[in-house]
Amino acid sequence: xxxxxxxxxxxxxxxxxxxxxxxxxxxxxxxxxxxxxxxxxxxxxxxxxxxxxxxxxxxxxxxxxxxxxxxxxxxxxxxxxxxxxxxxxxxxxxxxxxxxxxxxxxxxxxxxxxxxxxxxxxxxxxxxxxxxxxxxxxxxxxxxxxxxxxxxxxxxxxxxxxxxxxxxxxxxxxxxxxxxxxxxxxxxxxxxxxx
Amino acid sequence: xxxxxxxxxxxxxxxxxxxxxxxxxxxxxxxxxxxxxxxxxxxxxxxxxxxxxxxxxxxxxxxxxxxxxxxxxxxxxxxxxxxxxxxxxxxxxxxxxxxxxxxxxxxxxxxxxxxxxxxxxxxxxxxxxxxxxxxxxxx
Amino acid sequence: xxxxxxxxxxxxxxxxxxxxxxxxxxxxxxxxxxxxxxxxxxxxxxxxxxxxxxxxxxxxxxxxxxxxxxxxxxxxxxxxxxxxxxxxxxxxxxxxxxxxxxxxxxxxxxxxxxxxxxxxxxx
Numbered sequence: 001x002x003x004x005x006x007x008x009x010x011x012x013x014x015x016x017x018x019x020x021x022x023x024x025x026x027x028x029x030x031x032x033x034x035x036x037x038x039x040x041x042x043x044x045x046x047x048x049x050x051x052x053x054x055x056x057x058x059x060x061x062x063x064x065x066x067x068x069x070x071x072x073x074x075x076x077x078x079x080x081x082x083x084x085x086x087x088x089x090x091x092x093x094x095x096x097x098x099x100x101x102x103x104x105x106x107x108x109x110x111x112x113x114x115x116x117x118x119x120x121x122x123x124x125x126x127x128x129x130x131x132x133x134x135x136x137x138x139x140x141x142x143x144x145x146x147x148x149x150x151x152x153x154x155x156x157x158x159x160x161x162x163x164x165x166x167x168x169x170x171x172x173x174x175x176x177x178x179x180x181x182x183x184x185x186x187x188x189x190x191x192x193x194x195x
Numbered sequence: 196x197x198x199x200x201x202x203x204x205x206x207x208x209x210x211x212x213x214x215x216x217x218x219x220x221x222x223x224x225x226x227x228x229x230x231x232x233x234x235x236x237x238x239x240x241x242x243x244x245x246x247x248x249x250x251x252x253x254x255x256x257x258x259x260x261x262x263x264x265x266x267x268x269x270x271x272x273x274x275x276x277x278x279x280x281x282x283x284x285x286x287x288x289x290x291x292x293x294x295x296x297x298x299x300x301x302x303x304x305x306x307x308x309x310x311x312x313x314x315x316x317x318x319x320x321x322x323x324x325x326x327x328x329x330x331x332x333x334x
Numbered sequence: 335x336x337x338x339x340x341x342x343x344x345x346x347x348x349x350x351x352x353x354x355x356x357x358x359x360x361x362x363x364x365x366x367x368x369x370x371x372x373x374x375x376x377x378x379x380x381x382x383x384x385x386x387x388x389x390x391x392x393x394x395x396x397x398x399x400x401x402x403x404x405x406x407x408x409x410x411x412x413x414x415x416x417x418x419x420x421x422x423x424x425x426x427x428x429x430x431x432x433x434x435x436x437x438x439x440x441x442x443x444x445x446x447x448x449x450x451x452x453x454x455x456x457x
Contacts, residue, residue: 003347010350010384017357017377026369033373040380048397048408049387050229054221055420058237060380063322064424066244070329071369071431075438079367080445092364100356104349112344114393116406121392125409133400137300138226138307141398141410142417146231147307147314150414151290154310155275157418158317162272164425165321169265171432172328228399233421318421325428332435 003113009043024079026072034065051142200249207249214242222315226304232311236318244326252330261327264320271317278309347388354381366446368434372427379423386412 016036023029037060044053111118128145136144146154222235247255279290286294292306293299358381361374390412398410434444441449 007346007350010347010354013354013381013384014350014357017354020373020377021357021361026367029370029373033376036377037380040384043384044387047387047391048395049390049413049416050397050399051231051234052383052387052413052416052420054229054234055237055417056380056383058234058241059420059424060376062241063237063244063326064376064427066248066326067329067424067428067431068369068373070326071434074329074333074435075369075444079365079370080448089364092360095363096356096360099359100352103352103355107345107348107352110345110348113347113388114391115344116392116395118389120389120412121409125411128410129398129407136303136307138304139400140226140228141400141407142229142413143225143231143307143311144303145410145414146417147310148292148303151279151310153414154314154418155272155279155290157422158272158275158314160422161321161425162268162317164422164429165268165324167429168325168328168432171429171436172332229397231417233417237421321425325425329428329431329435 003046006043006046009039009046013039013043024081026077026079027069029079030065030068030072033068034061037061037064051140203249207245211242211246214238214245218242222311223308225311226307232314233318235311236315236320237322239315239319240322240326243323247326247330252327256327259323261324264324264327267316268320268324271313271315271320274313274316275310278306278313282306348385351381351385351388354378354384368437368444368446369431372430372434375430376423376427379419383416383420386416 013036016032016039020029020032020036023032037056041053041057041061044050044056111120128141128149132138132141132144132149136148138144138148218235218239221230221238222232225231225235243255243259246258278292278295282291282293282295283289290306290310292302295302295305355378358374358376358378361377362371365371365374390409392406392408395406395408396404398407398413437449438444441452443449443452
């Protein structure tokens, strides 16, 4: 089965990713990152994952881009231009090609795209699809799995979001240090000896 | 900030209530259609981010101080875990909502609604707070 | 039939996703700019999301929301996993960006080579 729309959108994503790789202007890179997220949201709609598409459009294309732009305002807008020694270009490329080849080899005996008899559809998903209306009573299966069947998982994810915020606050609130270096312990000891 | 951008100021003022109502719709209609706490939190947060972008961080903090957001972020996780503990005491497993009401289906419904509210609160507070922190760093 | 399965279009989706993953991976390991590294990491992350969702697709299925006249649904489990992963992903990206901002304040640059050079000088 060949899904034309799906392949076309994935092709657009590939083009966007290549442009991100080649561009030096970080502002353009961040905006293309937003476009990349929006394209992936379209793919999610095409693959029936409406909840995921919704989240990706709001988070990936919205908040993520705003945060990246905020970071650019605090740092710099251009990537440094310089000639790199050739081993710095070829070594990562070889690593990527080798990893990619291994992954493609791994897909060869994977179930076909859209195959209803794939192992993934045989294990817990039938329970969710057949019984969730009687056990939880929500028309949206994703919500009932998210909040009820896998409630522990979501509690963990919520805690991770909370912890990340605490981390950002620890890193970025408080006074901005003007003098770049704090005196080290040895220097403090020297000062004490002088006194 | 942006004193001479009347179009942006007016349109963002007009859009704000609609974004907020849409976020609430996504939050409480998540059982029936696409949506839920994660998406609603992000949309609710994005309306405040829009406000801060157009009217300046100072004005946004007058509407919603960051202390309130810090409390909300913690409160969301607390509501979530607290629901689990309540179902503990009503004679069920942690985060099993069957016994929250007389009817297991109603219990599940209440449980999911409360838990999604907790998720929404935490995500909303988290996104807005992260933006406040990044935007406030420059000055 | 072995050669036919190799050429069947049922795997194109996975192959393009792997290509996207490798582009993201290449950006992460070959570029020195820290913001660009994070964008590369996001590309990698999003392509993993697409991989999961493509595996959950059922031919002829619809979005997993009950309604009149729908019998076949796509697998809801990958949707749940990825939904939470997206939000956690942005939270961790924000943490990474915060680290980048702190590094810039400390070293005055976000290029890996320059930071390494400064470290070598002070050593």
